Amino acid sequence: MTELAQTYLGNSIEDANLAEQIEQARNSGRFLEVCISQTDSYKGRIYAHTTSGVTVGIVKSRNWSLRDGDVLETEQGQLLLVHLQQQKVMVLYFTEPVSDYAIKLVHLGHVLGNHHWPIIVQDRQLYVELAIDAQVIESTIREFQIPGLQIDYELRSPFDHLDFSPQAHHHHDQ
Template sequence: MLEVNVPIGNIFLDEGFDTLKDGNFERLKISRIELDKKILRRKTDRGTDIGLNLNSGIKLRNGDVLVNGKNPIVIEQLSEKVIRVRLKTSNNKKVMILLGHIIGNRHRPISIQGEEIIFPIQADSEKEVFEKLFHSIINYIELTVEERVFSPHSGADVHEH
């Protein structure tokens, strides 16, 4: 078993990993929740047994390179169900405040991309729950359920229920 304590870089954020962009690496597919774990044991897509025992202060990210050498291993975050909320009219402060308040009361991590707010869900049926929660502003927003790699906004560190 290969034990890893710290990633050596990230294929999306750091230079020097151009040779890996052609897919010449092993993949360690893990969920967003598992990215927060300090100790984890998994197998790569090619069967290499990996034991993560991360140093203090290290948090894995999608694209992190764990081993440099003949068989580099790259973290591949699994996609998950999310709700994408798009504002139909921009700069409506009341709608934005209520939207933030309602999502915040559900303790969901969020990602803000332009005029959209994205947050994870467990099942498609949660769309109905949020449509009811957003009843007072539903005419000003558009809700879409999709599957994607979700990265929470770094300043929105919340605990999920």
Template sequence: MLLINSIVGNIFQDPFLRDKFKKLSTEKCERIKISRIELEKNRFRRNTDKGTDVGIALESDKKLHNGDVLLDEIDKFIIVEQMPEKVISINIRGDLNMVKKIMPVVGHIIGNRHRPIQIDDEGVIYFPVMAESEIETFSHLFGNLVNHMDINIQERIFEPEDSLNVHEH
């Protein structure tokens, strides 16, 4: 078993690691596919897609993220790949005043259900769901505001806002 106690870096934050990852042959690059919920753990054991047995034992205040590099050696490069999950996306339509009016209400309703959120650069809000039927529940909770939104179910990599520290139920 290969024991990992620290993260080398992240391909989405470190240009050197990103370039190296892009240039690597598929034989040298191994992936550990993991769910978002499992990324919260700092101790677990997994096999890479090539069968390498990896034990992860990070400090208690550390957690993994999509794109984290666990090993960067000449003959082996191991990276964490987060698995996509079902999320609801909400795009608020209208002028800036409408968005300012609706955004806090939407945040309150989602937060009241203890769901973490992600907001992209265009202001689209994402949050995880257990079943597609939840779109009806949230549409009902949003009431008439739903007339100013595009609400969809997608499967994507969900990376919650770290600063909000929301726990899921």
């Protein structure tokens, strides 16, 4: 049987009272815990399995994303604690000046956008969300043959993740 969670209670990292409720629920057996990807955290409907193997469906508005430590209540009155997995992202940076390659860079941005591969420009680096297999994205980027363009990868913690969603704010309206 699938537990359905759609009532948002708050974030246990930010709310000490809620953290205490989590501990009480854990001790009384009214507690579930789930670890989801940061990509799934944006979705309106999330199907996952808890750490104890229970199937859970999370239903929420798409205009906000789940964060590490968020707590929802299931229809059966259990508290569901959400954890976010580390986020692996592709990092593009340049070891040479790129001013002579502006047109190629615009074209690269256009191609990434056409494939709907989310990007963020931050601190002179371009971060690409691994929406599909990294090798496919990497191959597409290498086809541009831009001198000095380097491709690397980073693991970002849930507390230092990059929010690629178009709705990067956290309103909890249902």
